[in-house]
Amino acid sequence: MKKWLLLIVLSMLMVALVACSGDGDSTSGDADEATGDDTNETESSGEEKVELAFQVFGSTGYQELIDEYMAENTNVEITLSEGEMNDVLNNLFTSISAGSGSPDIALIEVGQIEKFKQAQDQFYNLNDYGAEDLSGNFLDWKWQQAQSVDGSFQIGFPTDIGPTTMFYRTDVMEAAGLPSDRDELSAEIDTWDAYYDAAKTVMEKTGKVMTDSPQMVFNALRDQQEEQYFNEDDELIAEETVKDAYDFTTKMIEEGLIGQNELWTPEWGTAMAEGSYAVMPGAPGWMVNNVRSNAPDASGLWDVAQIPEGSGNWGGSFLTIPKESEHPEEAYEFISWLTAPEQQLKSFTIAGLFPSTPDVYEDETFLAATDEYFNGAPTAQIFADAAKSVVPVYMGVNYSVVDTEISTALANVAVEGADPEEEWAGAMERVKTQLERQ
Missing domain, CATH: 3.40.190.10 (Periplasmic binding protein-like II)
Structure with missing residues (x-):
């Protein structure tokens, strides 16, 4: 009887060991490791892959900064699309009116920001995500251009100005x-x-x-x-x-x-x-x-x-988040980063977008910037001087x-x-x- 009991116990242990090895698919794991397949990396780390469509007009030079941001935020993929200003903004207004076809992030030119403010219910209020805490980064008059009369609704973050x-x-x-x-x-x-x-x-x-x-x-x-x-x-x-x-x-x-x-x-x-x-x-x-x-x-x-x-x-724009976006938090994190003084300085260096963040105007590196294409002109200093007379x-x-x-x-x-x-x-x-x- 003792021998039979011992055989039964051993058999049960063997079944348990087989079941445990079946729970972990070692073959699949070895294959992933061998091929370098990391498609499930964000899922295993608890982060969902987020895709953001970013629509702009003109020559912003933003792709370089997008690449930098994605390298630091591997769970975010941002696709930039560019077009002629009137076409882009007309299409944007049509899409927000229809509730279909809007990007996650849209650039709006200052000459049309009032028109889009009339449709602010089709955009996320950036104040709901903490925009008011960042208002001090920007020129007061520029910040107010994208704000409701009572200051409760902020439709966009300022990008550049055009002295x-x-x-x-x-x-x-x-x-x-x-x-x-x-x-x-x-x-x-x-x-x-x-x-x-x-x-x-x-x-x-x-x-x-x-x-x-x-x-x-x-x-x-x-x-x-x-x-x-x-x-x-x-x-x-x-x-x-x-x-x-x-x-x-x-x-x-x-x-x-x-x-x-x-x-x-x-x-x-x-x-x-x-x-x-x-x-x-x-x-x-x-x-x-x-x-x-x-x-x-x-x-x-x-x-x-x-x-x-x-x-x-002349000109300047704002970054907005249409209500159609399913990822407003991630979009907000990106546009708040893109319009911070550090990135506005980079945008000026890359594409000549003059910062709407006045702290940059005091930066020695900024003021010392020259442009060899423009005969070595100290463009930052020239535009900074011009900005002082803007009304x-x-x-x-x-x-x-x-x-x-x-x-x-x-x-x-x-x-x-x-x-x-x-x-x-x-x-x-x-x-x-x-x-x-x-």
């Missing part, structure tokens, strides 16, 4: 007998009257226009105004505020001192490369990357000076409506030889018709 300067071709200036040194040129062309006189000199000596795009001249003058298209009651005031800028621009067009190229067209980019004009007035920091990409062989021929009569601000401007929900119509009027005068006054009147009539439909 305006004057890019110029050193070779064209030398050919015209004008200063090619940036400080001397800033002193020579310190008023718009001096700009007009210099334009006549450039045409006489070189046969080239002062600027190739009417929009660049108009925008430069527009952005120096304390009020532009609307007052804070959303009343149209363009006639009182920017009509003089329009008249100055069309006068130069009619005298053959300004070219016909529209912004962002292939012809506009070709003119940069060929040096077929002298200066690009009203150029903000983010424009440096456009010049580099359009004129890769013109390094050292471009330089940066101060704009006549003080800087304005905040209320833009209004329908800013882009007015801006588009004025740009159309300028193009018609430049390309078709249309009458400037008739074009202005037509533009304002079209604006009023569109505003009445709102």
